Amino acid sequence: DVKVTQSSRYLVKRTGEKVFLECVQDMDHENMFWYRQDPGLGLRLIYFSYDVKMKEKGDIPEGYSVSREKKERFSLILESASTNQTSMYLCASSREGPRHEQYFGPGTRLTVT
Amino acid sequence: AQSVAQPEDQVNVAEGNPLTVKCTYSVSGNPYLFWYVQYPNRGLQFLLKYITGDNLVKGSYGFEAEFNKSQTSFHLKKPSALVSDSALYFCAVRYFSGGYNKLIFGAGTRLAVHP
Numbered sequence: 001d002v003k004v005t006q007s008s009r010y011l012v013k014r015t016g017e018k019v020f021l022e023c024v025q026d027m028d029h030e031n032m033f034w035y036r037q038d039p040g041l042g043l044r045l046i047y048f049s050y051d052v053k054m055k056e057k058g059d060i061p062e063g064y065s066v067s068r069e070k071k072e073r074f075s076l077i078l079e080s081a082s083t084n085q086t087s088m089y090l091c092a093s094s095r096e097g098p099r100h101e102q103y104f105g106p107g108t109r110l111t112v113t
Numbered sequence: 114a115q116s117v118a119q120p121e122d123q124v125n126v127a128e129g130n131p132l133t134v135k136c137t138y139s140v141s142g143n144p145y146l147f148w149y150v151q152y153p154n155r156g157l158q159f160l161l162k163y164i165t166g167d168n169l170v171k172g173s174y175g176f177e178a179e180f181n182k183s184q185t186s187f188h189l190k191k192p193s194a195l196v197s198d199s200a201l202y203f204c205a206v207r208y209f210s211g212g213y214n215k216l217i218f219g220a221g222t223r224l225a226v227h228p
Contacts, residue, residue, distance in 0.1 A: 004156070040122075042203060042218040043157075056213060090156055098145055098207050098214040099164050104156035 003027070004105035006091055012111045019078040021108050023091030029103075030096040032074035034058075034066060037088040037107070049074055050096070081112045115140045115208040119219035126194045126226050134189040134222045136204030145207035146187040147216070148178055152200045160202075163187060174198070194226045 007022035025032065031050055035043040035058075045058030047066040055066050063085060067075045074093075078085055088109050092102040116139045126132045138144055145164055149157040161172025168180045178189045187204060204219040 009154075040220055042117075042220040044218075045215060048213070048215070050213070056211070058215070092157075098209075099162075101147055101159040101162055102157075102216065103159065104149075106156045107154075 004091055004093055004103050006089075006105040006108050008108050009106060010109050010111075012113065013078075013081050014113055015082060017081050017112075019081050019110065019112075021076040021078075021089055021091075021110070023074045023076070023093075023105055024072055025074075025091075025093040025103070026072065027093065027103070028071065029093035030071075031094045031102075032068065033092040033094075033102060034064075034074065034076045035090045035092065036060070037090055043090065046076065081110075083112050086110060086112045115206065115210070115217050117204055117206050117217055117219040119202075119204055119222045121222050122220075123223045123225060126224070128196055128226055128228050129193050132191050132194045132198070132224065132226070134202050134204075134224060136187045136189065136219060138185055138187065138204070138206045140206050140208045142209070144185075144187075146178075146180065147205040147207070148172065148176070148187075148189050149203045149205065149218075150174075150200050151203065151221075157203060160189070194224075196226050196228055199224055199226045 004025045033048045034046040049068045065077045090107045091105040094100045094102040118137045147162045148160040163180045171177045205216045
């Protein structure tokens with residue numbers, strides 16, 4: 001079974017703090033993704049990566065950055081957290097190619113106060 | 114523009130009755146369609162997908178979905194609902210943008226199955 005793990009299930013941070021969310025997958029998947037989930041909006045893509053050290057902006061990249069130094073690990077960084085970044089963050093991975101489904105981690109619920 | 118619509122915020126079904134969760138899409142080219150389920154405080158789990166071939170696709174936990182090209186729909190179905198099916202369901206479609214394949218998700222439909 002594919003396993004995608006995220007470093008924290010719940011996180012509370014203050015406005016202006018730098019926040020790191022870590023994601024690790026154990027199936028040697030080429031692709032990794034970061035989404036945020038908000039009620040009534042579904043999932044929105046923040047950033048994705050198709051290879052080590054490669055990153056591409058998704059639909060809502062503002063205020064975020066990412067890092068992929070190793071194939072199995074994909075980090076999401078909030079440079080200066082703001083209250084509008086309070087959300088559920090989901091990491092996913094998949095094999096290369098459009099036919100393959102994505103596998104999701106359990107999510108990190110981030111609250112910025 | 115690419116889009117996915119799940120017209121119902123919530124679907125209520127009695128246990129043992131058939132259920133349908135609706136999804137319509139708009140995408141250029143041939144669609145690749147997916148259904149995911151999210152249980153409380155959990156990530157999304159893959160249920161099934163349509164890539165090509167038979168319009169009726171079978172997936173996990175007894176779920177199936179019917180691809181209808183003329184109606185641009187991909188409704189999720191189950192012949193007999195269980196209370197344990199109560200969860201949040203997401204439809205998603207693959208589209209090609211900026212040289213990459215991406216998924217766009219619907220807003221989600223909450224399924225409530227009552228005993």
